[in-house]
Amino acid sequence: QQQVKQSPQSLIVQKGGISIINCAYENTAFDYFPWYQQFPGKGPALLIAIRPDVSEKKEGRFTISFNKSAKQFSLHIMDSQPGDSATYFCAATTSGSARQLTFGSGTQLTVLP
Amino acid sequence: EAQVTQNPRYLITVTGKKLTVTCSQNMNHEYMSWYRQDPGLGLRQIYYSMNVEVTDKGDVPEGYKVSRKEKRNFPLILESPSPNQTSLYFCASSLMPDLSYEQYFGPGTRLTVT
Numbered sequence: 001q002q003q004v005k006q007s008p009q010s011l012i013v014q015k016g017g018i019s020i021i022n023c024a025y026e027n028t029a030f031d032y033f034p035w036y037q038q039f040p041g042k043g044p045a046l047l048i049a050i051r052p053d054v055s056e057k058k059e060g061r062f063t064i065s066f067n068k069s070a071k072q073f074s075l076h077i078m079d080s081q082p083g084d085s086a087t088y089f090c091a092a093t094t095s096g097s098a099r100q101l102t103f104g105s106g107t108q109l110t111v112l113p
Numbered sequence: 114e115a116q117v118t119q120n121p122r123y124l125i126t127v128t129g130k131k132l133t134v135t136c137s138q139n140m141n142h143e144y145m146s147w148y149r150q151d152p153g154l155g156l157r158q159i160y161y162s163m164n165v166e167v168t169d170k171g172d173v174p175e176g177y178k179v180s181r182k183e184k185r186n187f188p189l190i191l192e193s194p195s196p197n198q199t200s201l202y203f204c205a206s207s208l209m210p211d212l213s214y215e216q217y218f219g220p221g222t223r224l225t226v227t
Binding site: 089 | 154171210215219
């Protein structure tokens, strides 16, 4: 049972465009939602994370939007660059939990020069 | 440099031949875990450890063993590998046994079982 559904599976964006990746979760106990970025041949690395007490969090060109009532959150990459080309994973967990960091299936982003 | 290291990075083996993938971190982290990454499934947790001598099952523990005899090391053992364990494996660590703390991932081990 996949508790975090991620879309799209792949995304191609022109340089300078906006990349949007969406995730939906089912478990209402989740209260921490990180996004990980993975380059080919590397392990995932934390990009940005949000807790449900805010509806938006911005770090540079990366923004997470969070809709608690819809149980959805999304990653927006503004002014997308070829160096942003990577696989992006959303995830969700419950604070204090050591066991359940549930990942989405991943989105392969390609930014064309 | 703070890092999580894994060895080997690539491994091809045959069904039933025991193997160990090592994981080591130099950040004095309490928490370590193993994940497998498969296309379309994201990352799934195999086992985790909250501290030395404390380990527990994740979502997909069948066919795997772990041990945590030292704080820095967390090896993954496949006693009788099967083809369905062909996957990309990642070790991760974090300061505290709480998944809302940043997880630091190793570079991955690509395992093929024939």
